[in-house]
Amino acid sequence: xxxLSAGFSAAxxxxxxxxxxxxxxxxxxxxxxxxxxxxxxHVIAAAVADQDLPQLSETVRVLTGKQVEFAAPxxxxxxxxxxxxxxAGTIDIAAVHVAWTPAGxxxxxxxxxxxxxPMSIGKSGAAACxxxxxxxxxxAVVSVRFAPLAGGQAxxxxxxxxxxxxxxxxxxxxxVCLAPLAASAGPFLDQQIxxxxxxALLPRLSAAALHAMRASFAPQLALAGQTTxxxxxxxxxxxxxxxxxxxxxxxxxxTRGANLTLARLDAAVEVERHACAVDTPPPQIAPxxxxxxxxxPSGKSLLRRGLNLDAALIAHLGWAWVRAGGWCRQAxxxxxxxxxxxxLQEIAPDLAQWLDSAPTxxxxxxxxxxxxxxxxxxxxxxxxxxxxxxTLEIVAxxxxxxxxxxxxxxxxxxxxxxxxxxxxxxxxxxxHAAMDSAVVSSPLLGDAVTAGATERLAQLVSAAIQGISxxxxxLPLEGLLPSGTVVTAVSRAGDNLWLxxxxxxxxxxxx
Amino acid sequence: MIAGLLPACSRExxxxxxxxxxxxxxxxxxxxxxxxxxxxxALQTSLFGGIAAVGRGNGAPVVVGFAKDRQSLAVIDxxxxxxxxxxxxxxxxxxAGQTSAAVRxxxxxxxxxxxxxxxxxxxxxxxxxxxxxVQQVEAAAAGTVVRPLSIAWWEGQPAVAWRAGDAAxxxxxxxxxxxxxxxxxxxxxxxxxxxAAPSSDIGRSLALAAPAAGLTVAxxxxxxxxxxxxxxxxxxxxxxxxxxxxxxxxADTGDVGLPVAMAVGPDGELVVAYRDASxxxxxxxxxxxxxxxxxxxxxGAVPGPAGTExxxxxxxxxxxxxxxxxxxxxxxFNGSRWSAELALQRAAGGFARxxxxxxxxxxxxxxxxxxxxxxxxxxxxxxxxxxxxxTGSRVVQWPLxxxxxx
Numbered sequence: 001x002x003x004l005s006a007g008f009s010a011a012x013x014x015x016x017x018x019x020x021x022x023x024x025x026x027x028x029x030x031x032x033x034x035x036x037x038x039x040x041x042h043v044i045a046a047a048v049a050d051q052d053l054p055q056l057s058e059t060v061r062v063l064t065g066k067q068v069e070f071a072a073p074x075x076x077x078x079x080x081x082x083x084x085x086x087x088a089g090t091i092d093i094a095a096v097h098v099a100w101t102p103a104g105x106x107x108x109x110x111x112x113x114x115x116x117x118p119m120s121i122g123k124s125g126a127a128a129c130x131x132x133x134x135x136x137x138x139x140a141v142v143s144v145r146f147a148p149l150a151g152g153q154a155x156x157x158x159x160x161x162x163x164x165x166x167x168x169x170x171x172x173x174x175x176v177c178l179a180p181l182a183a184s185a186g187p188f189l190d191q192q193i194x195x196x197x198x199x200a201l202l203p204r205l206s207a208a209a210l211h212a213m214r215a216s217f218a219p220q221l222a223l224a225g226q227t228t229x230x231x232x233x234x235x236x237x238x239x240x241x242x243x244x245x246x247x248x249x250x251x252x253x254x255t256r257g258a259n260l261t262l263a264r265l266d267a268a269v270e271v272e273r274h275a276c277a278v279d280t281p282p283p284q285i286a287p288x289x290x291x292x293x294x295x296x297p298s299g300k301s302l303l304r305r306g307l308n309l310d311a312a313l314i315a316h317l318g319w320a321w322v323r324a325g326g327w328c329r330q331a332x333x334x335x336x337x338x339x340x341x342x343x344l345q346e347i348a349p350d351l352a353q354w355l356d357s358a359p360t361x362x363x364x365x366x367x368x369x370x371x372x373x374x375x376x377x378x379x380x381x382x383x384x385x386x387x388x389x390x391t392l393e394i395v396a397x398x399x400x401x402x403x404x405x406x407x408x409x410x411x412x413x414x415x416x417x418x419x420x421x422x423x424x425x426x427x428x429x430x431x432h433a434a435m436d437s438a439v440v441s442s443p444l445l446g447d448a449v450t451a452g453a454t455e456r457l458a459q460l461v462s463a464a465i466q467g468i469s470x471x472x473x474x475l476p477l478e479g480l481l482p483s484g485t486v487v488t489a490v491s492r493a494g495d496n497l498w499l500x501x502x503x504x505x506x507x508x509x510x511x
Numbered sequence: 512m513i514a515g516l517l518p519a520c521s522r523e524x525x526x527x528x529x530x531x532x533x534x535x536x537x538x539x540x541x542x543x544x545x546x547x548x549x550x551x552x553a554l555q556t557s558l559f560g561g562i563a564a565v566g567r568g569n570g571a572p573v574v575v576g577f578a579k580d581r582q583s584l585a586v587i588d589x590x591x592x593x594x595x596x597x598x599x600x601x602x603x604x605x606x607a608g609q610t611s612a613a614v615r616x617x618x619x620x621x622x623x624x625x626x627x628x629x630x631x632x633x634x635x636x637x638x639x640x641x642x643x644x645v646q647q648v649e650a651a652a653a654g655t656v657v658r659p660l661s662i663a664w665w666e667g668q669p670a671v672a673w674r675a676g677d678a679a680x681x682x683x684x685x686x687x688x689x690x691x692x693x694x695x696x697x698x699x700x701x702x703x704x705x706x707a708a709p710s711s712d713i714g715r716s717l718a719l720a721a722p723a724a725g726l727t728v729a730x731x732x733x734x735x736x737x738x739x740x741x742x743x744x745x746x747x748x749x750x751x752x753x754x755x756x757x758x759x760x761x762a763d764t765g766d767v768g769l770p771v772a773m774a775v776g777p778d779g780e781l782v783v784a785y786r787d788a789s790x791x792x793x794x795x796x797x798x799x800x801x802x803x804x805x806x807x808x809x810x811g812a813v814p815g816p817a818g819t820e821x822x823x824x825x826x827x828x829x830x831x832x833x834x835x836x837x838x839x840x841x842x843x844f845n846g847s848r849w850s851a852e853l854a855l856q857r858a859a860g861g862f863a864r865x866x867x868x869x870x871x872x873x874x875x876x877x878x879x880x881x882x883x884x885x886x887x888x889x890x891x892x893x894x895x896x897x898x899x900x901x902t903g904s905r906v907v908q909w910p911l912x913x914x915x916x917x
Contacts, residue, residue, distance in 0.1 A: 231789065275812070275820035328821075353900055363824075367816040389816065393824075395846065399560035399893075399901075400610070400658070401828040401879060403846035443849045444876060445897050 027225040034240050034268040042246060043287045043313035046217045047262035047306045049296040053098055056212060059303045060108055061096035063208035063505065068093065070200035075192060077121075080181055084189060085120040085128065091201050094137075098209075100261050104254040105145045105159050108209040110201075112138035115166070117193065121177050129177035133193050138166035140201055144209045146217050146253045146263055152244020153222045154253050154263070156213035162202040166194065215482045215504045216305045217254070217263040221245075223480070229324055230274065237272040237324055258292055260306075267313055274325025280369040282319050285312040294493045301488070301502045307481075311374060311495035318372035318385060327370065327387075329468045330363045336470075337463035339394065344406060346453035347460065350445055351405055354398050359405065361395040362464040366412075374495045377415050377431050381492035386413040392435070392464050403443070408457070410438040414465050418475075418497070424486025426499060427472040433465030434458060475499075556585050556592045557904045561828055563613040564891040564908075565621060566884030571908050574891055575613040575623055576879075580902045584608025584625050586638065587906060595636045595643060596625060605629040610658040612719075614669070622669045624648075624662045631656045631676060635669065635686070652684050652694040659770075661719035665726050672728050674714035681714040681730050681741070697728060697741050700750040704761030710734045718773035722781050729753065729773045729783050736766030738785050740798065753796055754785060754805060765789030772829040776837050777885070784808065784841045786826030793826045793843055793854070795862075808841045808854050808862045823847035832882040838916065840888045842880035851880035851892040855916055867909045877907070887911070 048056065071088035092113030099107050115135045122128030143159040170190045171178060178186045222244050228236035243265050245253050253263045273279055287310045297304070321327065333339055339359045345352035367389040375384045390412040396405045414433035418426050438457060441447045477485070477499075485504030490497065558576035566572045571589060578585040583597025584607055594600040596607035611625035621638040633653040636645045648671065657676035662669055668686045675682045675696060684694035699710045712733035720727050725744040732739050737755030741748050752758070755767040766788040774782045780799040787794050791811030797804050815821035824846035831841050838856040845852050854862040866872075867890060875894040882890050891908045895901065 234790075276815070276822075278817045278819055350897065350900075354895075365815060365819070365821050367819060391816075393847075395824065399878060401561065401844050401846065402824065403827065403844070403849060403878075404824055443847060444895075 027227045030224050030226050030240055030242065034242050034270045038268045038270045038282055038316070039266065040268065040310070040312050040316060041266045041287055042264040042289075043267050043310035043316075044221065044243060044265040045262045045291045045306075045308040045310075046221065046265075047257070047260045047291065047293075047308060048216045049260045049293070049304070049306065051259070051296055051298075052301065052304045055301055056216075056303060057096045057098045057108075059505070060098060060205075060208045060212050061093055061110070063211060064093060064096070064110065064201075064204045066093050067091065068201050068204055070196055072192075072196045075189075077181065077185055077188075080185070081123050082121050082181060082185075083124070087117055087119045087133075087193070087196070089115065089117055091115060091197060093201075098212075100254075100256065101143070103145075104250075104252040104256065104261070105143045106209065106213060106254075108142045108144070108205065110140040110142075110205055112140060112164075112166070112201075115197075121181075131171065131175050131177040133170055133190070134172070135166040135168065135170065138164060140164040140198075140205055142202070142206050142209045144206075144213050145251070146213055147251055148245060148247035148253050151222075151224075152246075152266070154217070154219045154245045156210045156217070156219070158206060158210070162206050164194075164198045164202055166197070170194075211505065212303060215303055215485070218307075218481050218485075220480055220482070221265055229271070231325065234274060234325060237274060239272075239320075239324065240268070240270045242269075243267040257290060260291075260293070260296075262291055262308075264291070267316075269316060269320045271320045271324045273323050274328065276325050276328035276365065277323050278367060278369055280319070280323075283312075283315040283369075283371070285315050287312040288494075288496065291496070292493060293491065293498050295491065297489045297491070297500050303502060303505060304488070305501050307499040307501060308493075309497045309499070314374065314383065314497060315372045318370050318383075322366060322370050327364060327366050330361060331467045331470065332361050333359055333463065333467040334470050337466045339460055339463050343453070343456045343460055344394070344396075346456045347440065348406060348442055348445060348449040351442060351449075354444060355405065356397040356399065359394045359396040360402065362467045363393040363395065363404075364412075364465075364468050365391040365393070367391065374492050374497050375415070376492065377417055380417055381490050381497060382415045382417045382431055383428065383497075384413065384415050386411065390435075392461065394460070394464065405444065406440065406442050406449070406460075408435055408438045408440050408461065411436040412461075412465075414469075416469065416473075418490040419472075420487050420490060421474075424488070424503070425477070426475040426487050426490060428469075428475070429472050430466045430469035433462050435461045556581070556587060557902045558585060558587070558893050558906055559895075559901045559904050560609055560893075561879045562881050562891060562893060562906065563611055563623075564830075564881035564883040564889065565613045565615045566832070566887075566889060567615060567619065568886065571910070572881075572883040572889050572891055573613070573615075573621060574881075574906050574908075575611050576893070576906070577609045577611070579904075582606035584611055584623075586613075586621070586623065593638075593641070593643065595623060595645060596627065596634060607634065610660050612660045612662040612671070614662045614664050616664045616667075616669075622662060622664065624660055624669070624671045626656050626658060626660055626673070633660075633671065633673060633684075635671065637669075646690070648684055648692045648694075652692045654678075654682060654694070659714070659717055661717055661728075663719040663721040663726065665721040670719060670721070670726055672717055672719040674717065679712045679714070681717055681728055683719070683726070683728060683743075685726075695748070697730075697748050697750065700732075700739060700752065703735050703737065703752055703756040703763070707761075708734055710737075710739075713739065716768060716770035718771055718783075720773045720775050720781065722775045723779040724781075727773070727781060729768075729771045729785075731768035731771055733769070735763070736768065736788070738768035738771055738783065738796070740781075740783070753783060753798065753803060754787075754794065767794065770827065770829045772831045772841075774831045774833045774839070776833040776839075777835055778837065780833075780837070782831055782833050782839050784829050784831035784839075784843075786829060786843070788826075791822035791825060793829065793841060795831070795839060795841060795856075806862070809843075809852065809864060811845075811847075813847075825852065828879045830881040830883075832884055832888050834884075834888055834916070835886045840882045840890075840911070842882045842890055842892075844878055844880060849876035849878065849895075851877035851890070853880065853882070853890055855911070865911070865915045867907075871907055871909055875905075878904075 117133040120128040224242040415431040416428040482504035489500040559579035562576035564572040581599035583599035607627040633648040655676040811823040828844035
């Protein structure tokens with residue numbers, strides 16, 4: 001997997017840009033495999049629920065075109081000197097039905113409407129004879145699969161040659177226009193027409209089926225590369241990323257779950273440790289053996305599919321984020337949740353007289369790696385993080401010079417709520433934060449601070465972490481999914497997270 | 512020299528000799544240590560906020576700062592205190608002097624500029640032999656004046672730079688021989704790279720100096736986190752990016768320049784100290800004959816719990832002075848420890864941190880350090896004590912002994 005697509009580079013660049021502050025170098029192929037301790041099996045899954053197959057059918061129909069035009073030039077019949085006129089018309093696709101075969105292939109069957117094709121046959125200089133080719137209906141079948149390639153990549157491909165079948169009669173057996181011709185002329189003309197119709201329809205139907213398959217299971221999810229990351233001013237840290245579709249040797253990557261079909265990926269992320277982060281091994285959480293959403297969203301969609309992120313992957317990414325120094329943060333305090341001087345006065349009464357104005361900044365120093373889990377927060381899915389030991393520093397101006405005026409140390413926990421933006425992106429919004437057993441002190445006042453104002457202390461921690469959490473991190477999905485893909489919903493299934501996707505159909509459909 | 516200039520410190524015991532005794536301290540005969548004085552005008556003046564320390568050929572620097580309890584601008588010279596503005600200067604005056612700057616001219620006179628916050632006006636005072644003349648810089652020239660402020664002596668007249676509050680830009684005013692002031696707003700430089708936003712917030716920190724090349728302003732460009740260097744060579748102001756942007760690629764190299772301080776070396780070399788917020792570091796740039804070099808003065812990296820590394824909040828309240836041999840002394844406030852820190856440039860290269868004697872530090876915190884002087888460098892700071900509160904602050908001064916430079 002040494003080839004890095006532009007989309008892939010863009011996606012991973014975004015990853016570090018938004019989660020780790022800055023990328024210092026372009027992406028390059030992995031120079032060494034990622035250590036086994038970072039390999040996680042089956043922690044990403046792209047899935048299509050059975051309940052969405054009718055919508056998938058309609059989408060394939062739309063991609064193909066509800067009416068497919070065809071045309072053919074005049075055709076000379078060499079033996080007799082007769083010539084068939086030019087023909088043109090449209091094939092009506094009345095309906096499309098998709099279904100999964102036991103082998104995991106997606107079978108697409110198009111129901112074709114009645115087709116009446118007028119034409120004429122005659123000789124030069126003589127009157128032409130009008131005739132028609134008629135089909136009461138027909139069907140076309142395309143079967144596609146999601147097949148493994150070398151290095152964990154995948155592609156959508158046709159299983160068999162697509163086929164089209166028309167229900168008769170074609171030319172009427174009593175067609176008078178064919179009577180003057182040789183006996184073989186009728187079947188020849190019929191075959192020519194059927195071939196013309198197949199040439200017009202089957203490539204479009206095949207392309208639509210393949211495109212729907214690619215959009216659903218996203219071959220872009222398989223990637224590999226390394227770069228350096230780190231906030232400006234920090235030594236660059238090497239970041240390695242790899243994900244691969246897990247093949248079982250069957251030539252098909254899709255497996256059936258309960259009421260859904262899915263493609264699963266293995267993933268690995270390894271990052272060098274920032275000096276501000278504790279040196280801890282990655283979390284040891286076993287990925288789930290099966291994937292099952294608690295509820296598939298209802299409502300209209302073009303091509304709904306789900307992206308499942310296993311709890312093991314979430315914990316690992318969270319660990320990598322902390323390890324790269326992404327949580328050693330300094331941030332201006334949020335205007336949405338400012339810290340007033342009065343709060344500090346209640347927490348540390350002797351402090352207020354020193355301050356020019358309200359605190360301006362906050363710093364966070366984790367002294368432990370974070371534990372991450374998927375939880376419910378006010379009936380919405382959310383990510384909860386916990387540092388068993390961390391320090392918060394509150395910075396305020398004193399006589400025109402900024403100084404750390406208060407430090408809080410304890411067990412720090414918070415909740416980030418994934419929220420879908422109007423642009424179809426997922427951002428992690430601050431929802432809640434608290435510090436347990438906070439030890440409050442001040443570089444000025446020493447440990448003589450009495451943190452009696454419990455409620456104010458809670459407000460202070462919440463405002464500080466809100467400041468740290470802004471601007472909200474955005475999940476870097478561009479380049480990992482077909483262009484134009486949007487997230488429509490986020491849901492939770494146990495300790496897994498589901499992102500529900502739609503769109504992404506305008507990219508490379510070849511139609 | 513020291514003994515003769517500092518109050519009541521004539522002994523040669525080591526403790527007193529090393530640091531002499533600062534303002535507000537006296538050398539105790541019984542212990543040989545500098546001990547707090549209990550009375551005296553300087554002691555009754557508690558400065559709170561950034562100070563300007565102005566060196567002189569010999570003796571302790573004059574300190575200019577804001578006396579919080581008097582809401583007035585104070586000039587402390589040895590054990591003498593003079594209020595230039597505010598209620599302590601005249602009962603009818605409004606509070607003034609929270610932001611001030613000072614410079615000494617070749618003739619030894621003192622020149623002080625300050626802001627009166629109530630009406631955001633700019634003021635100038637000229638002191639000679641204890642006599643002061645004060646004037647307001649014409650409002651038409653000054654505009655809306657907000658902090659910060661810097662003053663330099665240029666071609667026989669004072670020049671003042673400040674941040675124009677209404678324009679988020681730097682203005683510089685030069686005083687003419689007839690006593691009138693002419694001001695200019697410095698033009699914003701081009702963006703650091705193609706497609707970057709224009710600089711629209713300049714001067715949250717600034718410094719003014721007068722090297723031979725022309726009146727020079729170093730200022731913080733908050734839009735791009737850069738240090739700008741503007742020079743008036745006589746044909747108008749020209750501005751370049753000194754730090755924060757790679758000069759070749761235009762790439763952002765960090766948020767630098769808040770604050771910034773500047774001094775002029777003995778050979779006219781421009782020395783600019785600046786805080787690198789991205790690295791939590793203090794840096795020094797030297798600019799001479801079009802060549803700029805940058806050097807790390809100090810890093811804020813300190814050991815943290817569980818084998819981690821943290822960063823002290825260093826570099827606030829920054830000050831730089833250059834010794835007669837060209838060596839730079841850089842002082843800053845460590846906001847994580849509430850301490851004044853000092854680093855001296857070594858002849859062999861690099862900087863070494865130097866601490867004042869323990870008896871000068873005591874248990875107090877040290878804020879708003881300022882280095883000044885040339886042949887002899889002094890470190891001045893405001894000592895605060897949590898139990899005494901802001902009004903119990905004292906100015907402390909330490910003449911750097913020759914051995915600390917080795």
